[in-house]
Amino acid sequence: MTTTEARTTFSTVYDRTPAVVASAPGRVNLVGGHTDYNEGLVLPIAVDLRIAVAAAPREDGRFRLRSTDFAGEVVVDGLPDEPLHGEDRSWANYSLGVLGELDGGLARLDGGLDLLVAGDVPRGAGLSSSAALEVATAAAAYGVGGEAGNDLDSAREELPRRELAEAGWRAETGFVGLDCGIMDQYASALCRAGEALFLDCRSRETEAVPFDGESAxxxxxxxxxxxxxxxxxxxxxxxxxxxxxxxxxxxxxxxxxxxxxxxxxxxxxxxxxxxxxxxxxxxxxxxxxxxxxxxxxxxxxxxxxxxxxxxxxxxxxxxxxxxxxxxxxxxxxxxxxxxxxxxxxxxxxxxxxxxxxxxxxxxxxxxxxxxxxxxxxxxxxxxxxxxxxxxxxxxxxxxxxxx
The missing domain is CATH 3.30.70.890 (GHMP kinase, C-terminal domain)
Structure with missing residues (x-):
């Protein structure tokens, strides 16, 4: 549903079709509270609430961002070195920070992007809507400006999930300025249905643990x-x-x-x-x-x-x-x-x-x-x-x- 909303809203506000739509889930943490930034252990699962980002390339170096949760449009000429201020603009920092982390590495974004954000992960509810936005933005940018742009059918299963999660974490701790651990971005990128993610926040080692009791x-x-x-x-x-x-x-x-x-x-x-x-x-x-x-x-x-x-x-x-x-x-x-x-x-x-x-x-x-x-x-x-x-x-x- 969120991908459909992002796709159709993008077409309405930008009057063209997005090249890709990426989506990433929110998460809950079964056990492991406040251990992630202590390089400890966590056990999250991703949940079926998602943030979707529709994206298409530009050629003028401009970045335009819209969200169904906020009025207006955020426009920057080139990626900023400092976060934006103001309630009507600061939401875009999570995406802009990620784009800055990817540009010149996993993706070439010098031509700019149009982005549209939609989703049903509630903000401020502790389900990490920010990490979902970061990871979805990273995947969308990779799809437009990275190797995935050449073969999206392959990229659907072969996304560099860890690299996208790391980019989201660096954006939140660096550009946005929240001294958080890696758990949220890793959960949003690496989790699978029917599994919990056992994550060592120091080594970044992960193990999929069966979470197969959902019928009971x-x-x-x-x-x-x-x-x-x-x-x-x-x-x-x-x-x-x-x-x-x-x-x-x-x-x-x-x-x-x-x-x-x-x-x-x-x-x-x-x-x-x-x-x-x-x-x-x-x-x-x-x-x-x-x-x-x-x-x-x-x-x-x-x-x-x-x-x-x-x-x-x-x-x-x-x-x-x-x-x-x-x-x-x-x-x-x-x-x-x-x-x-x-x-x-x-x-x-x-x-x-x-x-x-x-x-x-x-x-x-x-x-x-x-x-x-x-x-x-x-x-x-x-x-x-x-x-x-x-x-x-x-x-x-x-x-x-x-x-």
């Missing part, structure tokens, strides 16, 4: 539609705290380049050498990496109850040790705990708002959604009602001919 269990995302003002600053604070803890551990034991290098034994031995706040941050990262490993083993065994238990543990750790939850997220997780058939739930994304991901027995989905609709307003004082998405695992980035 569904992934339900509850968007609280709340995003507190402190979210971005608190995220940056956590990154800084982890760097501080890394430096302290390196001085204590040596050979510590990130919190990934701290195991349980080292943490227990030196926990009292850390200030209380840093002790809690490190404990979360150490135990969360362990939860990812045990969840991978559980998925291999088809033990969804064990995965769900790790999800509840992960949320408690994110709430108490990492302190990135909020009462709205906690309320949804509490409702999940009290609903028969919900085997696990946790916040997903950066925190302080956004969404909860729940693993729900198929027969309990309707009951869980009804309980959220009834119980959530009684627990929190918010005007917006939560949105619920029943998701299916999905393939990563795709590239198709327009015709």
């Amino acid at each position: 269990y569904r992934v339900v995302v509850v968007d609280t539609r709340v995003e507190h003002e402190l979210a971005e600053s608190a995220y940056n604070d956590r990154v800084a705290e982890c760097r501080d803890a890394t430096e302290r551990f390196d001085r204590l034991v040596g050979g510590v380049d990130s919190l990934r290098d701290v195991d349980r034994d080292a943490f227990v031995a030196h926990a009292d050498d850390l200030p209380g706040t840093l002790r809690r941050r490190v404990r979360h990262v150490v135990t969360e990496n362990e939860r990812v490993r045990t969840s991978v083993e559980a998925l291999r065994d088809g033990d969804f109850d064990a995965v769900g238990a790790r999800m509840y543990e992960s949320h408690a750790s994110l709430r108490d040790d990492y302190e990135v939850s909020c009462r709205e997220l906690d309320a949804v997780v509490d409702i999940a705990r009290g609903t028969e058939g919900v085997v696990g739930a946790r916040m997903t994304g950066g925190g302080f708002g956004g969404s909860v991901v729940a693993l729900v027995s198929s027969h309990a989905v309707d009951d869980f959604r009804a309980r959220v609709d009834r119980g959530y307003p009684d627990r929190v004082d918010v005007d917006a009602e939560p949105r619920t998405f029943v998701c299916t695992s999905a393939d990563g980035v795709r590239l198709d001919r327009s015709a």
Whole structure:
């Protein structure tokens, strides 16, 4: 649906047919919260909510960008060296940053591009709409200005997915300026339907893990539609705290380049050498990496109850040790705990708002959604009602001919 919308809207606003349409999914992270920028372990799946980018080449060096979510058009002559400012223009930075990363490498874009963005990944819900936009833009640009332009049928299956994901990550950390990990872009690029992605954020090694219980269990995302003002600053604070803890551990034991290098034994031995706040941050990262490993083993065994238990543990750790939850997220997780058939739930994304991901027995989905609709307003004082998405695992980035 999103590719059709992008294609038809492109034709309407630019009065020509796009050369390619690429789409990339949002993601939920089953376990592995805030471990990615600590070079740790994560276990995301892509979901069947996508961002699509339709593209066609130009010859005058100009880049025109439109989105169905924003009014007006963003136009730049040549790729900018600095991000654009203003709410009506800043959304385009995710695409412009990626184009700058690809130009002269995976793609030649000196002639310019027309781009049209459409999709159904909700913004601000913790499902990484930004990574989906970055990866879809990268694939579209590759399709127009790279090797894929010569053989799109082949490129559909042979996209340089890792390179596209890396370009998206460099754009977000460099051009956009968010000090994030690699998980979101890798999930959007590499995931496959029926699989979770076990990702080592240090080595970039990946393993496809069967997620084949979707006839018995569904992934339900509850968007609280709340995003507190402190979210971005608190995220940056956590990154800084982890760097501080890394430096302290390196001085204590040596050979510590990130919190990934701290195991349980080292943490227990030196926990009292850390200030209380840093002790809690490190404990979360150490135990969360362990939860990812045990969840991978559980998925291999088809033990969804064990995965769900790790999800509840992960949320408690994110709430108490990492302190990135909020009462709205906690309320949804509490409702999940009290609903028969919900085997696990946790916040997903950066925190302080956004969404909860729940693993729900198929027969309990309707009951869980009804309980959220009834119980959530009684627990929190918010005007917006939560949105619920029943998701299916999905393939990563795709590239198709327009015709």
